[in-house]
Structure formats: structure tokens, C-alpha cells
Amino acid sequence: MADLQNLLRQAVAQLQHASVPSPRADAELLAGHVLGLTRSQLQLKAVTGMEVSDDDAERLAGLLTERARRIPLQHLTGTAPFRRLELKVGPGAFIPRPETETVVQAALDELIRLESAGVRRPRVVDLGTGSGAIAAAIASEHPSAEVHAVELSAEAASWAELNFAHLPSGSAEVTLHRDDLRNFPDGWEAEFDVVVSNPPYIPADMVPQDEEVRVHDPELALYGGGADGLELPRAVITAAQRLLVPGGWFIMEHAEVQAPALQQICRAQPQLSQVSTHQDLTGRDRATSARFAVSSEPESASRTG
Ligand SMILES: C[S@@+](CC[C@H](N)C(=O)[O-])C[C@H]1O[C@@H](n2cnc3c(N)ncnc32)[C@H](O)[C@@H]1O
Numbered sequence: 001m002a003d004l005q006n007l008l009r010q011a012v013a014q015l016q017h018a019s020v021p022s023p024r025a026d027a028e029l030l031a032g033h034v035l036g037l038t039r040s041q042l043q044l045k046a047v048t049g050m051e052v053s054d055d056d057a058e059r060l061a062g063l064l065t066e067r068a069r070r071i072p073l074q075h076l077t078g079t080a081p082f083r084r085l086e087l088k089v090g091p092g093a094f095i096p097r098p099e100t101e102t103v104v105q106a107a108l109d110e111l112i113r114l115e116s117a118g119v120r121r122p123r124v125v126d127l128g129t130g131s132g133a134i135a136a137a138i139a140s141e142h143p144s145a146e147v148h149a150v151e152l153s154a155e156a157a158s159w160a161e162l163n164f165a166h167l168p169s170g171s172a173e174v175t176l177h178r179d180d181l182r183n184f185p186d187g188w189e190a191e192f193d194v195v196v197s198n199p200p201y202i203p204a205d206m207v208p209q210d211e212e213v214r215v216h217d218p219e220l221a222l223y224g225g226g227a228d229g230l231e232l233p234r235a236v237i238t239a240a241q242r243l244l245v246p247g248g249w250f251i252m253e254h255a256e257v258q259a260p261a262l263q264q265i266c267r268a269q270p271q272l273s274q275v276s277t278h279q280d281l282t283g284r285d286r287a288t289s290a291r292f293a294v295s296s297e298p299e300s301a302s303r304t305g
Helices: 004-017 023-035 039-047 054-068 073-077 099-116 133-141 154-165 211-216 231-243 256-267
Strands: 079-082 085-088 123-127 146-151 174-178 192-197 244-253 272-279 285-292
Touching: 004 023, 004 039, 004 054, 023 039, 023 054, 023 073, 054 073, 073 079, 079 133, 085 133, 085 154, 099 133, 099 192, 099 244, 099 272, 099 285, 123 133, 123 231, 133 146, 133 154, 133 174, 133 192, 146 154, 154 174, 192 231, 231 244, 231 256, 231 285, 256 272, 256 285
Parallel strands: 123 146, 123 192, 146 174, 192 244
Antiparallel strands: 079 085, 244 285, 272 285
């Protein structure tokens, strides 16, 4: 048997030595994963002198060795928290980030606005769904929506499929389209009230420093194409204009430095109006939204009922 407090102290030192960015959090989360405890339960057990069995200590040691090799924490625990969900993640899928939760909130606000305007079953599509994070969160938090998700990578789509199959009861079902967002709709032109996307947007020469991202997030999920990384974000704007009903709305995540360029690109589209930049929780400009072809007809007339 080993003292949990001592094990944690050694674990933090080991991860610090390996330059893991958040050694204490990661040590506690890995120990909690092995012992079946939340982080706060684990902290309580540590100060009250919990003893850890040799088997569990060995399992933790194995995970710490992997983490010290900079395997992402989420690949070791097999899950990533995202809004109210614990998503299943692993190699082949982009690990969902906290800033994307803000993008989901903006999409949910638009869905609430639509429903109060009489749209009973707003239809939403997540372009480049990865693990399914955005679509799954919307399906669980706005069950009256009809939710679709598009993903090009077969590996990522398998993670999304798994997450869509294990949504909390009462969630909307999500329809997964294994497709290129540049070609999708396949019969879905002018069918969506909301388009939401966190596309790849990193410029080719801005290779991420963190090994967890550089080595373990798929390249298809990171690099947006072109010197400015905006090829895919541009494709999302084009796709949104194909997919949205008149009066429909889209929001897209991007890097902070790309906000002015994306504002300009959207403002240059005669069919787009109400172009807005959205901040993440740390106040950085991390998403752009716009409304499509506002007509004199009632908004989303085809979907009202
Ligand atoms: C930055 S990741 C975001 C994943 C997820 N939406 C999230 O926020 O966690 C971008 C995703 O877009 C997918 N993707 C890249 N190019 C695509 C394309 N042309 N068509 C569809 N999906 C694409 C990638 O495979 C990846 O899953």
C-alpha cells in the first residue's frame, strides 16, 4: 500500500520534470481516473490519509509515464469534458477545447431566439464535427432542434458516431454525414436555420508548440490551408450561404488574429449581414457570426409552424 498524498507529490514532480503544462491538475485527474474519484473527492481523500493498493499505484505509474511522454491527458482517460457532457475521445479526433463552449452558447442563444419567433424545430448543422462536441452539446441542451453533423475524417467520424450514440436520454438525435463540408449539401441546400463550425484554421507555417497538439491532434483538424490558414474558414462561409434558409445564421470559431480578416470576408459577401465578432471567456476575439440574406419574408418561413 502507498500513501495517496505521497504518490501525488511524486506524480506532480514527475510531470513537472517532463514540462507538462498543468502538472498538478493532470496528476490529480489521472489518479482520480485510476481510483474512480472526481478531482475534489481525490483531494479530500489525499488530505485524510487514503492508502492506495499496489495494483492501483502501478496503474497510475504507467499512466504517468505516458503523460510524461506528452500523450494527451484525454487520450489516457479516454474522455474530455465539454459543457455538460463527458465525450469519448482518442487518437484520430481533435480534443474539444473550452473556447468552443462559448461558440455553442451563441448557437443555443440563436436557437432560443428562433423558437420564440415560432420556429418549432430549428435545423442546425455542425461543419467539421470532429468528436461531435458541438453537435452533441446542442442536441443535449436544445432537444427540440434537428441536429446534423458533417465530418471528412473517417477516424474522427467514428468518435462522433460513438458520442452521438451515447447522448443523455431526452437529447435530440444527431444525423452524421461523412462528407467534405466543401461539397455537402447533397440535397440539403437552403435547409438549415443555423450553421456552426470550428474548422481547421492554423496557417501552415504556425506549427503548434505543445507536443500534445502538434503530434496528437490530426493535421486535418489543425491546418486551415493557405498562408493565412483561411481556406477552410472561407469554405465554411461559402457552405453556410448554400445551406442556410433566408434569415438563417452562422457562427464560426477562428484564431484571435483572424477576426479582422474574417469580418472583412463576411462583409464583402452581399448576401451576409449583421456580421459580428464574439469573444471567448478570456475576452479574445474567437468567433465570427453573420446572418444570411435577410428577406422581407418572415425569417425561416419554411420552418415555422
Ligand atoms: C478544429 S477540428 C474541430 C472539431 C470539433 N468541431 C470541435 O470543436 O472539437 C476541425 C474538424 O474539421 C474536420 N475537417 C477538416 N476538413 C474538413 C472538410 N473539408 N470537410 C469536413 N470536415 C473537415 C477535421 O477532420 C476536424 O475534425
